[in-house]
Amino acid sequence: xxxxxxxxxxxxxxxxxxxxxxxxxxxxxxxxxxxxxxxxxxxxxxxxxxxxxxxxxxxxxxxxxxxxxxxxxxxxxxxxxxxxxxxxxxxxxxxxxxxxxxxxxxxxxxxxxxxxxxxxxxxxxxxxxxxxxxxxxxxxxxxxxxx
Numbered sequence: 471x472x473x474x475x476x477x478x479x480x481x482x483x484x485x486x487x488x489x490x491x492x493x494x495x496x497x498x499x500x501x502x503x504x505x506x507x508x509x510x511x512x513x514x515x516x517x518x519x520x521x522x523x524x525x526x527x528x529x530x531x532x533x534x535x536x537x538x539x540x541x542x543x544x545x546x547x548x549x550x551x552x553x554x555x556x557x558x559x560x561x562x563x564x565x566x567x568x569x570x571x572x573x574x575x576x577x578x579x580x581x582x583x584x585x586x587x588x589x590x591x592x593x594x595x596x597x598x599x600x601x602x603x604x605x606x607x608x609x610x611x612x613x614x615x616x617x
Contacts, residue, residue, distance in 0.1 A: 529593030
């Protein structure tokens with residue numbers, strides 16, 4: 471009779487085993503859901519970063535398109551900071567109207583040399599993402615007169 475009782479006991483789960491298995495299952499589901507949400511947030515951050523880099527590159531292209539002719543009379547120099555004011559733009563990624571992210575372009579033009587003339591142009595795009603953290607994408611180039 472004792473052998474029969476032992477056989478019945480070994481075939482059933484105890485309450486502790488059930489609770490532990492539910493706890494392990496819950497931890498696994500939590501890990502999967504949090505991993506998915508983090509990867510979605512990182513993918514969105516990457517998209518905004520790419521859009522901010524594109525805005526910075528557009529600012530560089532604007533300065534490269536400006537006329538700078540030192541051989542003409544009078545000399546023409548449109549590559550000055552006053553021609554490129556700070557601009558606030560919308561990053562062109564939002565899927566709905568509720569998640570618009572604004573970016574600010576700052577153009578800095580520094581005279582490096584006068585003979586031969588050379589300027590360094592730097593465009594920084596500053597934008598906020600996730601809890602108000604600021605991120606900056608910067609593009610820099612050197613510019614000489616058009617000749």
